[in-house]
Amino acid sequence: MKTKTAPEIFLEKEKCLAAYEWFKKAEAGKSPSWLASYRDEAIARFRDQSFPTVHDEAWKYTSLEPFAKLAFRPVYRNDSGRINSHAVKNLLGKAPGPRLVFINGLYAPLFSSTAGLEGNIKMVHLGASWNSEGRLAERSWFPQENVRLEIFADLNSAFLNDGMMLQLPENFLVKTPLECVYLTLPENQKLVSYPRNLIVAEPGSSAVVVERYLGLGGNPYFTNAVTDYVIREGASVEAYRLQKETRQACHISSTRVSVGRQSRFVFFNMDFGGRLVRNHLSVVFSEEGGECDLNGLYLAGEGQHIDNHTVIDHLKPKGTSRQLYKGILGSRSRAVFSGKIFVRQDAQKTDAAQKNKNLLLSSDARVDTRPQLEILADDVKCAHGAAVGQLNEDEIFYLRSRGLGVKEAKKVLTYGFAHEIVDKVGLGAVKEELEHWLEDRLESVAHKEEK
Amino acid sequence: MPRNPAAAENHFQPADDFLSPIAPYGCETKDMSDPERFVNQEYKYGFVTNVDADALPRGLNEDIVRMISAKKKEPAFMLDWRLKAYRRWVTMKEPRWQQVQYPPIDYQDMIYYSAPKPRKKLNSLDEVDKEVLETFAKLGIPLEEQKRLAGVAVDAVFDSVSVATTFKETLQKAGVIFCSFSEAVQNHPDLVKKYLGSVVPYADNFFATLNSAVFSDGSFCYVPKGVRCPMELSTYFRINAADTGQFERTLIVAEEGSYVSYLEGCTAPIRDKNQLHAAVVELVALGNAQIKYSTVQNWYAGDKNGKGGIYNFVTKRGKCEGPNSKISWTQVETGSSITWKYPSVILKGDSSVGEFYSVALTNHHQQADTGTKMTHIGKNTRSTIISKGISARQGSNTYRGLVKILPKAENAKNYTQCDSLLLGNRSEANTFPYIEVENNTARVEHEASTSKISEDQLFYCRQRGLSAENAISMIINGFCKEVFKNLPMEFAVEATKLLNVSLEGSVG
Numbered sequence: 004m005k006t007k008t009a010p011e012i013f014l015e016k017e018k019c020l021a022a023y024e025w026f027k028k029a030e031a032g033k034s035p036s037w038l039a040s041y042r043d044e045a046i047a048r049f050r051d052q053s054f055p056t057v058h059d060e061a062w063k064y065t066s067l068e069p070f071a072k073l074a075f076r077p078v079y080r081n082d083s084g085r086i087n088s089h090a091v092k093n094l095l096g097k098a099p100g101p102r103l104v105f106i107n108g109l110y111a112p113l114f115s116s117t118a119g120l121e122g123n124i125k126m127v128h129l130g131a132s133w134n135s136e137g138r139l140a141e142r143s144w145f146p147q148e149n150v151r152l153e154i155f156a157d158l159n160s161a162f163l164n165d166g167m168m169l170q171l172p173e174n175f176l177v178k179t180p181l182e183c184v185y186l187t188l189p190e191n192q193k194l195v196s197y198p199r200n201l202i203v204a205e206p207g208s209s210a211v212v213v214e215r216y217l218g219l220g221g222n223p224y225f226t227n228a229v230t231d232y233v234i235r236e237g238a239s240v241e242a243y244r245l246q247k248e249t250r251q252a253c254h255i256s257s258t259r260v261s262v263g264r265q266s267r268f269v270f271f272n273m274d275f276g277g278r279l280v281r282n283h284l285s286v287v288f289s290e291e292g293g294e295c296d297l298n299g300l301y302l303a304g305e306g307q308h309i310d311n312h313t314v315i316d317h318l319k320p321k322g323t324s325r326q327l328y329k330g331i332l333g334s335r336s337r338a339v340f341s342g343k344i345f346v347r348q349d350a351q352k353t354d355a356a357q358k359n360k361n362l363l364l365s366s367d368a369r370v371d372t373r374p375q376l377e378i379l380a381d382d383v384k385c386a387h388g389a390a391v392g393q394l395n396e397d398e399i400f401y402l403r404s405r406g407l408g409v410k411e412a413k414k415v416l417t418y419g420f421a422h423e424i425v426d427k428v429g430l431g432a433v434k435e436e437l438e439h440w441l442e443d444r445l446e447s448v449a450h451k452e453e454k
Numbered sequence: 455m456p457r458n459p460a461a462a463e464n465h466f467q468p469a470d471d472f473l474s475p476i477a478p479y480g481c482e483t484k485d486m487s488d489p490e491r492f493v494n495q496e497y498k499y500g501f502v503t504n505v506d507a508d509a510l511p512r513g514l515n516e517d518i519v520r521m522i523s524a525k526k527k528e529p530a531f532m533l534d535w536r537l538k539a540y541r542r543w544v545t546m547k548e549p550r551w552q553q554v555q556y557p558p559i560d561y562q563d564m565i566y567y568s569a570p571k572p573r574k575k576l577n578s579l580d581e582v583d584k585e586v587l588e589t590f591a592k593l594g595i596p597l598e599e600q601k602r603l604a605g606v607a608v609d610a611v612f613d614s615v616s617v618a619t620t621f622k623e624t625l626q627k628a629g630v631i632f633c634s635f636s637e638a639v640q641n642h643p644d645l646v647k648k649y650l651g652s653v654v655p656y657a658d659n660f661f662a663t664l665n666s667a668v669f670s671d672g673s674f675c676y677v678p679k680g681v682r683c684p685m686e687l688s689t690y691f692r693i694n695a696a697d698t699g700q701f702e703r704t705l706i707v708a709e710e711g712s713y714v715s716y717l718e719g720c721t722a723p724i725r726d727k728n729q730l731h732a733a734v735v736e737l738v739a740l741g742n743a744q745i746k747y748s749t750v751q752n753w754y755a756g757d758k759n760g761k762g763g764i765y766n767f768v769t770k771r772g773k774c775e776g777p778n779s780k781i782s783w784t785q786v787e788t789g790s791s792i793t794w795k796y797p798s799v800i801l802k803g804d805s806s807v808g809e810f811y812s813v814a815l816t817n818h819h820q821q822a823d824t825g826t827k828m829t830h831i832g833k834n835t836r837s838t839i840i841s842k843g844i845s846a847r848q849g850s851n852t853y854r855g856l857v858k859i860l861p862k863a864e865n866a867k868n869y870t871q872c873d874s875l876l877l878g879n880r881s882e883a884n885t886f887p888y889i890e891v892e893n894n895t896a897r898v899e900h901e902a903s904t905s906k907i908s909e910d911q912l913f914y915c916r917q918r919g920l921s922a923e924n925a926i927s928m929i930i931n932g933f934c935k936e937v938f939k940n941l942p943m944e945f946a947v948e949a950t951k952l953l954n955v956s957l958e959g960s961v962g
Contacts, residue, residue, distance in 0.1 A: 348879070364894065367861075370890075371890045372900075374887060375885060376884060376904060378882065381876035381877065386904070389899075392898070392899075393895060
């Protein structure tokens, strides 16, 4: 690997397959055999699919075209000397608790710290633990991997190299939030990274987990992330996904959650950055009971395209799911929401609700929303709703009559729209950060509208 | 058996083909046990003299299209249009995205044209199937009307011909043209040429294209400028098309400032031997015009095990061409084994209005994938969608809708509500709305809910002395009320009863 650089990949099947051959050779002997075969299976699934186009129903509103012609190179060795540690430290800020940092997809010990890790929590980076923790990873590696084919998740599995593995011990309540950060620094080339997280909450455990995706620099890059949550019986996880990539980035992610018996999953997905963003979220109620509360907030401006694709699958009875995704769209931006709720025949007494609301601030913004229900059980309560609108003239008038300028009034109302989500954020540090972000971004969105 | 199309046109001798012992279009290769074949055989020998004029051989090719056109003595523009459609259809693939399942259709095993056959006249209601009579009674259909529906000869007073004649005179006075499509092609070719395909183009979709190539007949209605049609129009009064055709085509044009209300179908169960129905309905509303189109569909739904039944694959679309125009679709769909249609409105004129009210009920193995498409193009356009789905037993009900706001549609508004009611733990209810907004002044709202009748509601009704069955039927009618109130009065009364009949025995 030292002598030869990894081949580039495009969003092109042949190029990806060739890159895999190279990767496989380079990795030969380094990773345990189960991992090698895991990667092989993934690339086999990948081979049977093709990159989606707008002719695929699931990608109807999202085109990969802007990134199709770009060549991305993976990084297998970070040259720590070339990383501007001052800039990185500035960007990362102070860690509220244990934190693993990955730069260009690889673990960066310099910026990571697991000091203050409570009890027997296992919080390690995958690259170091293939052998020691391999059994855990192998055992809990996602059961429903084969159920829903998602080409980018398979690509991630094929090039699986590093990421965070977190195991919460049985009946252990973690107090400090556990964080992982993926930072991409595409200095003089276009980079691709495959972040991978595995979070296993053993029965009765509870924790707050934060995932962060950041970028720096002016080059395009491609993040293809996968996070798997296994929430076992009676466990409770509050998860945050904060995506703040640069405006040159293509960010595609898959978050897969298995909700166990009487367990609880609370999720916040915040999209503020990225040029082309596509998030897949799949929550499976594989046992009776269980509860999930999914929240999303996306703020897009200037040429951004943000697509949230969610699937909630109620396989077993008495599950409860709540979903609220809200979007604010500034000029030349586009947002897509596609949410599906399945209630299978066994899943009696399911209570599912889903809502998507969009605020259009600009005349050239566009939103496409598709909330969908597929219900095969009769004793259920399901509802979904979607709304698209703009700021209310009367409300603006009211604020103006109280002495606020037009710009200020719009900002206040937009902030209020977003606040429904921000209010639900339980983690103080994240809440504060969100408020700052919003303030910043709304300023610029409103500013653009003035012109 | 490919032939030279030109020769076919010039030497049109279907009788030779049809009676020839050599298999034309593969019909002789069919299994002898095919009942359809025996029906034809009987026909073949029983009415040799008029067979050559009344039916075409099985299968579809360019010659058949030419023959249909020739039989109907259509002007050249119609033939051209049909051929264009046919040539396009050959290149098209049958869609598979819908949430319904059915075995593949063999398009070469159908007869694409047979002139309406006179039904066997019965002498009295005693000869009518008892089951049918019972249904009539439950629906509260008047005795004389029962006779008409069942094909019993009616006495002079109630003779539908004379009734229809009076109506025709009234319409003529008002200047409304209301006739069969074939008559319209002969008598008003300019109007047909101008509006045919203006809303549903010949290449629109697989089934609409097939319809464009082979449609046999249908209704045509033209309401002149400023005229308010003096009565509710219905195919009921159009004598020569009392039978539902397999490939029907309806075209309604409302000139500026006019109004027309059109009723399609009826609540009585209709049995039909054609399994595939691929009709096309086109509505054109010019400035300030209003079209109200109501459908009650209760075609044969197949038996309890899902065998048989009609596939109702219909393309319905209206275009609000001028400002302040309005098109309103109301449908009550209780029949057919598969209902698959999306009555849509293109809101092109400024301030035009589109409405869609629907009740779709599926029982046993029935499947319905229905909804609407509202395309907002003009400024201040408004649309309302109210859809109620009821799934009983193994019934499957899908709402699929599209609300599209184009960039120029300033201040467009849409309100959508779709509710599903599940009766039976093997039933299915799906909701697939698509909302595409490209203008920030738009206000679009979508709400949907799915539930079953709650125990509390039932308990309340029962403690007031209603039987479980009556309580459920009352709750269901309440559930559908928003749609029923948009139906013409006599239809609404029948529709209410129809729901009860259709759901009979499915609760408890």
